[in-house]
Amino acid sequence: MxxxxxxxxxxxxxxxxxxxxxxxxxxxxxxxxxxxxxxxxxxxxxCDGYVAISSKKPGLVMEMAAASKRMYPEVCAALRIDPQYHPTGGLMILEDEETFQSVAGHVEAVRGCGVPMTFLDRSRMLEAEPTLSPALFGAYEVPVEAVVNPxxxxxxxxxxxxxxxxxxxxxxxxxxxxxxxxxxxxxxxxxxxxxxxxxxxxxxxxxxxxxxxxxxxxxxAPRRGELVVTERCKGMVKRYLQSARYLTAKGKPDEVATTADPLMRLGHGFCLEWTPEGNCMMGSSRAFVGYDRRTTPWGVAAIVQEAIRYVPALARVNILRSFSGLRPFVPxxxxxxxxxxxxxxxxxxxxxxxxxxxxxxxxxxxxxxxxxxxxxxxxxxxxxxxxxxxxxxxxxxxxxxxxxx
Ligand SMILES: Cc1cc2nc3c(=O)[nH]c(=O)nc-3n(C[C@H](O)[C@H](O)[C@H](O)COP(=O)(O)OP(=O)(O)OC[C@H]3O[C@@H](n4cnc5c(N)ncnc54)[C@H](O)[C@@H]3O)c2cc1C
The missing domain is CATH 3.50.50.60 (FAD/NAD(P)-binding domain)
Structure with missing residues (x-):
């Protein structure tokens, strides 16, 4: 041997x-x-590849995210394969005023890590990303966040x-x-x-x-997440988008298990990025289903419907495929x-x-x-x-x- x-x-x-x-x-x-x-x-x-700080648990994990994000450019420069790292920045989208109030403490924690988070009211949000729905309340812009092809x-x-x-x-x-x-x-x-x-x-x-x-x-434990990918087409957004509700879907599994809200029961938290190849990738759900990596009609339907609610022009784009991955969840x-x-x-x-x-x-x-x-x-x-x-x-x-x- x-x-x-x-x-x-x-x-x-x-x-x-x-x-x-x-x-x-x-x-x-x-x-x-x-x-x-x-x-x-x-x-x-x-999975998808948002190098995000604003969605992390406040405290040590958020500090680690900020440090890791700062390391990314230097590490990428040392690689022989281009990982498609792009400092696009991100938008945390606020569906309504209630959501805006509910994330106040979280925003403070992100800023405490030295990460700028700028509030954009509806008109400034639409100036930044004109294809977003005018029905949304506004957004926080996090310019230092990035995406990478995982x-x-x-x-x-x-x-x-x-x-x-x-x-x-x-x-x-x-x-x-x-x-x-x-x-x-x-x-x-x-x-x-x-x-x-x-x-x-x-x-x-x-x-x-x-x-x-x-x-x-x-x-x-495995925690399944589904993603949907569209055909290639002209990019509709410049930044990575994530809803503020994503924080609940991710960080409060007990609330997800007991809520009456059907979307939250799927662990749905909207996120969307446009890949360098021109495909739109959108997600995602969270579910404890063992090692089952199949996608579900209801999970895919919720992702597509929500994506259209946030970016209405997506209704005109064909879906190419869906897939899922299993997140390594710790209680x-x-x-x-x-x-x-x-x-x-x-x-x-x-x-x-x-x-x-x-x-x-x-x-x-x-x-x-x-x-x-x-x-x-x-x-x-x-x-x-x-x-x-x-x-x-x-x-x-x-x-x-x-x-x-
Ligand atoms: C839908 C979805 C979206 C996501 N989006 C993001 C995002 O935007 N940003 C972000 O930061 N993260 C995201 N994640 C999370 C991220 O994908 C995971 O946290 C990460 O990929 C975990 O990496 P890992 O190396 O721990 O696990 P893996 O990539 O699973 O690697 C583990 C490896 O160990 C090997 N292995 C297992 N057992 C053995 C053994 N006994 N002997 C030898 N080899 C073994 C396996 O073959 C595997 O290659 C997302 C995840 C999902 C599912």
């Missing part, structure tokens, strides 16, 4: 694992980047990691771990035995099954990032729900810092994997297993 000796074994090469590999490899660490399939076969290949960004990071010396092992998965005290001594994989200083667990929605293999509980709404106290050479980087594209850069930097024994620039102790404790027999039954399909 071949022996792979390395500083860092990164398990899961979606945007998070690829970013961890890139940031570590460019600092000179020896990295093995391992994926059971290929980098874009997980959620990072089935598929290309993931591939570009994996490629850049390899250019910096990381070794990729695709179609490779762990079969078992040999533990010695509170450390992993070795990992047996389908490609051979791996002996690493640190093991990064970045397996997205499959992180719970991976953690279970060494007795750590990482309660990441307390925060990603899981940090060293495990249970297995000391495991560093966890997962559970980014709808924020993984945005948070990928700061996550990669933090993991590289932890692997080098440096203190990250932000105190990420509230994101520790230890907040969920050890894996028990009861919890193990819920963890499932990695599905290659």
């Amino acid at each position: 071949p022996l792979i000796e390395t500083d860092l074994a990164v398990i899961g090469a979606g945007i998070i694992g690829s970013s961890c590999a890139f940031h570590a490899a460019r600092r000179g660490l020896r990295v093995a980047l391992i994926d059971a399939r290929q980098p874009t076969r997980g959620t990072s290949g089935e 598929y290309r960004m993931t591939l570009a990071l994996a490629d850049a990691a390899r250019a910096a010396g990381a070794v990729a092992h695709w179609e490779t998965r762990p079969l078992g771990f040999e533990l010695e005290g509170k450390r992993i001594k070795a990992m047996d994989t389908t490609a051979g035995r791996v002996v690493a200083q640190h093991y990064v667990f970045s397996a997205g929605i499959w992180s719970r099954a991976l953690g279970a293999m060494v007795g750590i509980d990482l309660p990441v 307390d709404g925060k990603p899981i990032i940090g060293r495990s106290g249970l297995v000391e050479n495991v560093i966890v980087a997962t559970g980014h729900e709808g924020d993984g594209i945005c948070l990928s850069q700061i996550t990669g930097e933090i993991v590289a810092d932890l692997a080098q024994g440096r203190a990250p620039r932000l105190d990420v102790s509230p994101l520790t994997p230890d907040r969920f404790g050890a894996m028990t027999a009861e919890k193990r039954a819920e963890a499932g297993a990695f599905e290659a399909a």
Whole structure:
């Protein structure tokens, strides 16, 4: 059996694992980047790519988003594949005055992160984006936000990691771990035995099954989101659009489960971007349906109807396709990032729900810092994997297993 000796074994090469590999490899660490399939076969290949700060949970996650966004231009300049990063800015759309009042505290938190958010009343909103419906109340403009093609960004990071010396092992998965005290001594994989200083667990929605293999509980659950793509046509908007109601759909799963509002029951929060190729991509829903990646007629219908309500001219455009992805959801709404106290050479980087594209850069930097024994620039102790404790027999039954399909 071949022996792979390395500083860092990164398990899961979606945007998070690829970013961890890139940031570590460019600092000179020896990295093995391992994926059971290929980098874009997980959620990072089935999503849209808003690099947003204004939709994040106030506090540490919002600070991380602001830091990650600031890193993006420099990281993109170091890539060999163009990730189609465009600092278009975003608009948070306010449906009515009540919504305007309800987001006041949130807007204050965004501004507290040093991110400008300018209120545009209806006429200024229509000056900025003339195709928006005049029935809307207004919008907040967030000029520093950006969009990136998440598929290309993931591939570009994996490629850049390899250019910096990381070794990729695709179609490779762990079969078992040999533990010695509170450390992993070795990992047996389908490609051979791996002996690493640190093991990064970045397996997205499959992180719970991976953690279970060494007795750590990482309660990441799949939360489906549907998206609809139109045919190519002349762009109708310049910025990324997101409704303020999106904040409720994303951040208040209990409210979504019990509300009488049919749109909110689908976890619907309007968002829309025009891709560089000329397709309009719009979304999205939020639902806990296990690993089911099918789209639904009611989800697609709600997305299209809402999009037309916000941008009426879309009624004249053909739909090309719909697809869905599974967000890695964590019950307390925060990603899981940090060293495990249970297995000391495991560093966890997962559970980014709808924020993984945005948070990928700061996550990669933090993991590289932890692997080098440096203190990250932000105190990420509230994101520790230890907040969920050890894996028990009861919890193990819920963890499932990695599905290659
Ligand atoms: C509809 C939708 C819209 C979204 N929009 C945005 C957005 O606008 N902005 C934003 O920031 N985020 C957005 N997201 C969220 C974002 O897509 C995710 O947070 C991110 O892609 C998660 O990346 P990941 O690397 O953790 O997971 P993945 O991309 O799923 O990568 C995990 C990888 O691990 C591998 N793996 C799993 N188990 C094993 C194992 N045992 N051994 C080896 N390999 C394994 C898998 O094959 C996979 O390649 C959206 C998500 C969805 C679904």
